Amino acid sequence: MSALMRASGLQLHFGKVAALDDVALEIHPGEVVAIVGESGSGKTTLLRVLAGMMAPQQGRVLYDGQDVHAMGEAARRGLMRSDWGFVHQNPRDGLRLRVSAGGNVGERLMAAGARHYGNIRAEATEWLKRVEIDPARIDDMPQTFSGGMQQRLQIARTLVTRPRLVFMDEPTGGLDVSVQARLLDLIRALVAELGLAVLIVTHDIAAARLLAHRMLVMRHGQVVEQGLTDRVLDDPQHPYTQLLVSSVLAA
Amino acid sequence: MTEAGYNFGYLDENTKRMIRRALLQAVALPGYQVPFGSREMPLPYGWGTGGIQVTASIIGADDTLKVIDQGADDTTNAVSIRRFFNRVTGVATTDRTAEATIIQTRHRVPEMTLREGQVLVYQVPMPEPLFRLEPRVAETKRMHALADYGLMHVKLYEDIARHGAVTTSYNYPVLVNRRYLMSPSPIPAFDNPKLDRMPALQLFGAGREKRIYAVPPYTEVKSLDFEDHPFKPARADAACVICGSRASYLDELIVDDGGKRHFVCSDTDYCASRPPLQEAAE
Ligand SMILES: Nc1ncnc2c1ncn2[C@@H]1O[C@H](COP(=O)(O)OP(=O)(O)OP(=O)(O)O)[C@@H](O)[C@H]1O
Ligand SMILES: [Mg+2]
């Protein structure tokens, strides 16, 4: 199967810091890829470069064969509105806090041209149910929601237009452990049901094991190891991955 | 005659040329906000300095000018602008919509259908229709560039979700020529349909915000709405106590201490041009 997204030779330096150092990756339709690595290893930077939010100093990102950084802003925003989704670690970065839950979910539909209020509302209701938010809260503001609910709302808002590729940056970060587990289950179920390709950044090896078909291990801006999740975790090759895995097992 | 010491129209010829260039660009891109080098005027911002500069740049010696504020020719604001142009151009002025070649307005569109060759100049306090929703100017520019107006519909969605209907009754956003989202200035939503395919040229001037935009004759102007909640121009369900009109936009007057209310036409020329009620009843 041909790759949905293919990046090669990505370089991005902030002064002396190599946030991305010759990074290459591929993601196929319906595939879930986890990016793990210590803080500052370049995970968020990689996601932002792949999603066209930041230009690399060298290298290319191809989506469906098109160069993401050469296509122009209008085309890129078009992708962001239709084919892609981005789930931020902090739901406040991904939600409109002064807009009701229903309006948050409906925004992408309206941006895509939906002009029937009743249909938009029905779809928003449906999506609130899918992410386990009581549809009776459709007109409530996100500020009145718990952190876990806000994150689920952000996911509903992102998935409502059925994107093909979703970027998630530590979607469970900052949440209680029990809430994290529930959210991961939900993400796993939705991803499988919708057949989404997902690139998910996480600190959490257990989360990667639960969700991802493949994983990439990053360190100092480089991908030091990548492969099928079970292979990487059961038989880590790079000393850094070995350290990462053993520290989780020890905990 | 023009008063001594002023250039015709108060502005110097270079400034007028600069504003005319902006106007030409605005006409070429209906609904698009063109930046211009707004000048100090002998009136404070908020007194229609944007509209005044536009009028000053297009007015000629054989024009006939009408100035209205909230539909009326006799308010302080309208009178002082009309007097100003009379002083600096010497052109004829009128209260009659039909006789005017240029109509400068704040907050209303005349009831009478305007014709080809007339120019309607709007005074605009805030030209950016997205500013309440997106405070970052760079971001609103990007949204216009990409015709990315989903956010405006989110606002309408929120109105309907909360109040059962769109609550915006003034400055109701429109899409011009199927391309640019535009603020029609704080006219009542009732007036919005008049903008659509109007035979007259419509020019909009925002002095403080330094923007000019335009709707050329016969251009489509569509009020945003949803298929199942179509745009409805609202009007008080009453008749004018002077002329009996049930079609014009009405102002509400409290006529006694008991709070008794009357409605009268907001467009004073329209009202005056109709037979008074007593005669009509004969
Ligand atoms: N805008 C920026 N300006 C300067 N340096 C930056 C910028 N963004 C990132 N960096 C640096 O690039 C490196 C990679 O940062 P990045 O945020 O991608 O790491 P990360 O793997 O997402 O870390 P974390 O797990 O803490 O989120 C870090 O050293 C960071 O300090
Ligand atoms: Mg990060």
Ligand SMILES: [Zn+2]
């Ligand atoms: Zn009347």
